[in-house]
Amino acid sequence: MSAAEVSLSPVSVKNKKKKKTFFTLMLRNRLALIGLFFIIIWTLFALVAPFIAPHSPTETDTISKLQGPTAAHWLGTDNYGRDILSRILYGARISIWTGLIGVGISFLIGVPLGAIAAFYGGKIGDFIMRCMDVLLAFPSLILAMAIAASLGPGLTSAMIAVGIVGIPEFARLMYGQTITLKEKEFVEASKAIGVKDTTILFRHIFPNALGPILVHATLSMGFAILVASSLSFLGLGIQPPTPEWGAMISEGREYIITGQWWLVTFPGLAIATSILGFNLLGDGLRDVLDPRLRSSK
Amino acid sequence: MLVKNKWKSSLALLLAGALALTGCASNANSNQSNKNKGTSMTIAYSDGGQTLDPAEAGDLTSDTLTMNAYDQLVTYGVKTVDGNQKANTEDIKPMLAKEWKASPDGKTYTFTLQDNAKFHSGNPVNAESVVYSMDHVKNSQNGSFMYKMASIKKVTAKDEKTVVVELERPNHLFLQMVAMYTFSVIDSKEMKGKGKDYLKTNTAGSGPYKVEKWDPASEAVLTANANYWQGAPKVSKVTMKFIKEPSNRVMLLNKGDVDLAIEIPPKDVDSIKQNAKLNVTSTPSNRILYFAFDQKVKPFDNVKVRQAINYAIPYDQLVHDVMYDQAKQLKSSIPSSMPGYTEEGFVYKHDLNKAKQLLKEAGLSNGFTFDFTLGSGFDDWKDDAVLIQAELQKIGVKMNIKPMARPEFLTGVDQRTLTSYISKWTSFVNDPGYHLGLLLYSKGSSNAFGYNNPQVDKLWEQAELEKDQQKREGLYKQMQVLINADAPWAYLYEYNRVIGAKKEVKGYVTYPDECIRFFPLSK
Numbered sequence: 001m002s003a004a005e006v007s008l009s010p011v012s013v014k015n016k017k018k019k020k021t022f023f024t025l026m027l028r029n030r031l032a033l034i035g036l037f038f039i040i041i042w043t044l045f046a047l048v049a050p051f052i053a054p055h056s057p058t059e060t061d062t063i064s065k066l067q068g069p070t071a072a073h074w075l076g077t078d079n080y081g082r083d084i085l086s087r088i089l090y091g092a093r094i095s096i097w098t099g100l101i102g103v104g105i106s107f108l109i110g111v112p113l114g115a116i117a118a119f120y121g122g123k124i125g126d127f128i129m130r131c132m133d134v135l136l137a138f139p140s141l142i143l144a145m146a147i148a149a150s151l152g153p154g155l156t157s158a159m160i161a162v163g164i165v166g167i168p169e170f171a172r173l174m175y176g177q178t179i180t181l182k183e184k185e186f187v188e189a190s191k192a193i194g195v196k197d198t199t200i201l202f203r204h205i206f207p208n209a210l211g212p213i214l215v216h217a218t219l220s221m222g223f224a225i226l227v228a229s230s231l232s233f234l235g236l237g238i239q240p241p242t243p244e245w246g247a248m249i250s251e252g253r254e255y256i257i258t259g260q261w262w263l264v265t266f267p268g269l270a271i272a273t274s275i276l277g278f279n280l281l282g283d284g285l286r287d288v289l290d291p292r293l294r295s296s297k
Numbered sequence: 298m299l300v301k302n303k304w305k306s307s308l309a310l311l312l313a314g315a316l317a318l319t320g321c322a323s324n325a326n327s328n329q330s331n332k333n334k335g336t337s338m339t340i341a342y343s344d345g346g347q348t349l350d351p352a353e354a355g356d357l358t359s360d361t362l363t364m365n366a367y368d369q370l371v372t373y374g375v376k377t378v379d380g381n382q383k384a385n386t387e388d389i390k391p392m393l394a395k396e397w398k399a400s401p402d403g404k405t406y407t408f409t410l411q412d413n414a415k416f417h418s419g420n421p422v423n424a425e426s427v428v429y430s431m432d433h434v435k436n437s438q439n440g441s442f443m444y445k446m447a448s449i450k451k452v453t454a455k456d457e458k459t460v461v462v463e464l465e466r467p468n469h470l471f472l473q474m475v476a477m478y479t480f481s482v483i484d485s486k487e488m489k490g491k492g493k494d495y496l497k498t499n500t501a502g503s504g505p506y507k508v509e510k511w512d513p514a515s516e517a518v519l520t521a522n523a524n525y526w527q528g529a530p531k532v533s534k535v536t537m538k539f540i541k542e543p544s545n546r547v548m549l550l551n552k553g554d555v556d557l558a559i560e561i562p563p564k565d566v567d568s569i570k571q572n573a574k575l576n577v578t579s580t581p582s583n584r585i586l587y588f589a590f591d592q593k594v595k596p597f598d599n600v601k602v603r604q605a606i607n608y609a610i611p612y613d614q615l616v617h618d619v620m621y622d623q624a625k626q627l628k629s630s631i632p633s634s635m636p637g638y639t640e641e642g643f644v645y646k647h648d649l650n651k652a653k654q655l656l657k658e659a660g661l662s663n664g665f666t667f668d669f670t671l672g673s674g675f676d677d678w679k680d681d682a683v684l685i686q687a688e689l690q691k692i693g694v695k696m697n698i699k700p701m702a703r704p705e706f707l708t709g710v711d712q713r714t715l716t717s718y719i720s721k722w723t724s725f726v727n728d729p730g731y732h733l734g735l736l737l738y739s740k741g742s743s744n745a746f747g748y749n750n751p752q753v754d755k756l757w758e759q760a761e762l763e764k765d766q767q768k769r770e771g772l773y774k775q776m777q778v779l780i781n782a783d784a785p786w787a788y789l790y791e792y793n794r795v796i797g798a799k800k801e802v803k804g805y806v807t808y809p810d811e812c813i814r815f816f817p818l819s820k
Contacts, residue, residue: 006433235700239678240671240682254543
């Protein structure tokens with residue numbers, strides 16, 4: 001038996017065990033399952049919106065404006081007579097898409113930045129991390145507003161704003177992970193045998209840091225949807241008549257005092273459940289993926 | 298350890314201080330409300346204003362603040378229409394000038410000032426102040442245009458109480474313009490040694506109220522000028538609360554926290570009417586709303602395209618569903634309350650087939666796409682835009698709505714960078730010469746859409762020199778017919794000015810400049 005075999009076999013056994021426990025632990029975590037359920041529901045709605053929406057989301061019909069929930073309009077109509085249910089279903093597409101793109105931007109920029117800063121350290125590392133600190137110094141919504149305002153209102157600028165706001169969190173998380181990982185024996189061993197830096201980062205550090213990053217990405221989805229909705233609420237998001245949840249609430253808020261509660265309640269519930277979904281799933285993933293939390297339970 | 302103790306003690310001090318302060322504040326409040334009971338008034342406004350300088354003011358709050366802190370040489374008379382008091386701008390009444398005389402050629406006006414009028418500082422209102430004020434308007438950024446519009450050539454002080462104003466040419470609007478807040482009379486003695494910027498945040502007037510506090514983010518407090526030359530105002534303290542959200546203004550009014558609220562959203566009018574303690578005054582105003590296109594940009598350079606859009610506007614929906622009938626369809630380039638108004642030549646109605654046909658004639662049977670800029674701040678604009686967008690879609694025209702913050706929007710309109718937009722216009726002088734001269738005369742300063750019809754220009758210039766009111770109105774009618782055919786805008790509606798107030802509030806008068814004069818108010 002060579003030394004290599006000895007060191008390899010326990011790892012593969014451990015991996016199998018980990019895989020099994022991951023699913024059993026996830027299945028046992030009821031809250032995470034509820035979260036997953038919400039996410040699946042909203043994703044499904046987003047995918048099949050054109051087939052299941054009873055009306056066009058943008059068609060106005062002022063004769064039937066401001067109607068409460070009825071058989072024809074399950075969730076009522078807004079001040080232009082548009083069907084709120086259809087708008088919410090189509091809105092799911094926009095919210096989830098914005099979330100995915102936004103988190104994607106944060107992930108693709110933040111993770112490499114954090115990894116490079118930690119791996120190389122020194123002046124580059126300091127420079128990158130101080131830049132991240134500068135970004136973090138602004139309250140995220142204010143920063144998102146500033147970015148969205150300077151890019152001009154629109155869905156694309158909202159996505160970019162959401163993405164940029166999320167970068168420092170990803171960078172710091174990856175920085176912390178890389179700092180610990182780069183001291184580990186397997187990284188030092190790879191260095192010693194002359195493996196290229198990029199290979200070490202991609203093949204060894206990144207896969208091992210993936211757990212916490214994944215948890216953060218899931219939690220960020222909820223946050224991204226919220227920020228995007230907030231931007232729309234403030235008039236910096238999408239353009240009318242695009243059905244977006246935040247914009248729907250913004251339009252409907254003037255009607256709360258006159259008693260047309262359905263204009264804001266249903267989009268509000270949509271935002272709440274989708275964010276709740278991502279947060280619950282994120283928390284569940286953290287419980288399962290973080291060994292420290294698991295052992296303390 | 299020492300540091301920690303210090304921290305603790307300073308925290309304790311801070312807490313004690315805060316407690317004492319809140320205690321004091323609530324006491325002070327209750328004292329004040331007892332003392333001023335019945336004589337103080339709170340009014341909800343939407344914006345906080347930009348300046349206190351009468352020559353630079355250009356938004357409703359700034360205008361109102363200056364209007365109440367200053368007096369002008371003359372003012373408008375008041376008439377009663379349908380039980381509501383309304384300014385009659387053609388009827389000029391004395392204010393700081395007790396009398397005036399126009400020379401036979403109409404080029405020289407001689408004003409005699411009131412004997413007893415004093416500024417807030419105690420200085421008497423004299424001819425020198427009037428000269429100073431006119432100079433101030435001439436050299437200002439916003440007011441200088443009005444100065445030109447009034448065709449003032451020279452202002453001289455003949456003696457302590459006599460001012461002579463020479464005009465470039467006879468101007469039938471001169472007195473109406475001098476009654477505006479822009480031409481407020483400033484205390485020149487008080488201004489000695491103070492820079493021009495002093496007036497931005499301070500007042501030096503003779504008006505019925507003194508601005509005691511002005512914080513654009515929260516409120517302005519005006520206290521009565523007890524020595525006002527027309528007698529002390531009945532309300533001793535007016536607080537203008539700046540509340541952006543219309544629904545909040547409505548809520549405060551319904552709860553009785555404010556005595557009067559302006560800019561009531563049309564949809565809330567019925568709910569306020571149901572409140573037995575409140576009155577709603579909804580009066581037609583000079584404020585019009587139009588959909589403008591830049592006529593230098595394709596395809597809006599084609600009159601057929603502009604006419605097609607005019608046929609695609611859902612006029613009834615806008616008035617009924619957006620404005621809840623607190624507006625009326627605009628059928629000419631001037632508001633219907635202006636002398637010389639005519640609907641002649643206004644042929645447009647909601648007719649999508651006709652619109653399609655016109656597009657076909659313009660060679661655009663497949664429609665086109667254009668950018669529309671939506672300025673923020675007015676809910677009805679957005680509603681109009683969305684409804685118009687839906688109609689245009691039906692004739693194959695795609696309208697991209699681009700929302701923009703109000704300051705940016707105003708700059709865009711000024712610099713003529715916007716392809717199309719909705720905008721409002723209020724003519725403070727109720728005269729088509731003023732209105733059309735600014736908006737649709739090719740050299741008009743607010744003609745931001747490049748409308749240029751030499752025939753219209755010629756008629757306008759001719760009317761400017763015409764002394765006979767009847768003949769002048771005839772010329773303005775001809776202009777309107779030509780403009781209607783050219784369709785430089787799509788006319789949307791004329792606003793009602795909607796004000797909600799407690800039943801006991803009396804003395805409210807509607808003015809074309811929309812400023813509330815606090816002096817006649819009482820409760």
